[in-house]
Amino acid sequence: MFAINPFAALSASIPPALMQAYVVLMIVLVAAGTLFDIVHKGSAKYFFDNWRRSKSKARPIAGGELMSIALKTGVVDVLASGEFCNARRRIAHLLTMYGFILHVVSTVVMVFDPSAHPVWAHLWWIGGLMVLMGGYWFWFFIRVDVAAEGSSPFRLMRADLFVLSLLASVTLALLWAWLGGMVLFALYILATTVLFGAVPWSKFAHMFFKPAAAFEKRVSEANGTNQNLPTLSRDDPEQQARHSMELLRDAPMDMGLGIKREAPRHY
Numbered sequence: 001m002f003a004i005n006p007f008a009a010l011s012a013s014i015p016p017a018l019m020q021a022y023v024v025l026m027i028v029l030v031a032a033g034t035l036f037d038i039v040h041k042g043s044a045k046y047f048f049d050n051w052r053r054s055k056s057k058a059r060p061i062a063g064g065e066l067m068s069i070a071l072k073t074g075v076v077d078v079l080a081s082g083e084f085c086n087a088r089r090r091i092a093h094l095l096t097m098y099g100f101i102l103h104v105v106s107t108v109v110m111v112f113d114p115s116a117h118p119v120w121a122h123l124w125w126i127g128g129l130m131v132l133m134g135g136y137w138f139w140f141f142i143r144v145d146v147a148a149e150g151s152s153p154f155r156l157m158r159a160d161l162f163v164l165s166l167l168a169s170v171t172l173a174l175l176w177a178w179l180g181g182m183v184l185f186a187l188y189i190l191a192t193t194v195l196f197g198a199v200p201w202s203k204f205a206h207m208f209f210k211p212a213a214a215f216e217k218r219v220s221e222a223n224g225t226n227q228n229l230p231t232l233s234r235d236d237p238e239q240q241a242r243h244s245m246e247l248l249r250d251a252p253m254d255m256g257l258g259i260k261r262e263a264p265r266h267y
Contacts, residue, residue: 008114033199077214099130162202165195
């Protein structure tokens with residue numbers, strides 16, 4: 001079962017050209033949804049305007065240094081998800097991210113090449129199981145409102161659209177490949193269409209914004225333009241005056257562990 005291309009067996013009922021057209025349509029929906037999200041929220045305009053304003057105040061960065069920053073961004077922030085300080089959150093994210101990439105790439109390969117090597121079927125299953133491990137672990141045990149605030153894991157918000165549609169798509173895909181049946185396949189297609197078609201209303205596009213934001217942050221640190229932001233030290237009177245709460249303007253930066261003394265489970 002794990003070495004069989006499930007889409008090849010489906011070709012007896014659905015023409016391969018139709019399945020390939022559906023994959024192309026999903027790619028187009030992701031690209032169009034991401035562009036719409038960028039234009040609607042003004043994300044690209046913000047980054048380019050901020051970059052343009054900061055160039056006059058920035059020190060020049062050599063090409064080699066810029067390449068080093070880009071490489072560090074790719075390795076630390078993208079491949080290793082370095083923005084997550086919590087180890088469990090990072091592991092869950094990495095499982096979901098790499099599982100999703102494996103699952104999608106192997107799906108495309110098997111749809112466009114029914115005679116693809118059995119290793120692609122293995123990667124399809126492995127990627128799907130990685131998504132389920134990371135996704136359900138996050139949903140039931142790591143989410144802040146569930147783990148720290150005591151909310152029900154079944155409480156739904158629009159922000160949950162991406163992770164829920166992803167879990168539904170992959171869960172139904174594996175169930176369909178295991179049990180068969182056109183009903184499960186139809187539900188799988190429905191969940192997948194929601195996943196890729198609802199990009200403007202979900203967090204799907206964030207996977208494209210985060211690398212750009214991480215790169216811009218590292219560049220601003222390297223060229224000195226981040227000095228216009230509050231620092232970690234309140235020794236500078238100008239930095240003290242920037243604090244919105246007068247009571248804390250003269251307070252030391254290190255005020256103890258505070259709420260980090262124990263896990264926030266007081267509910």
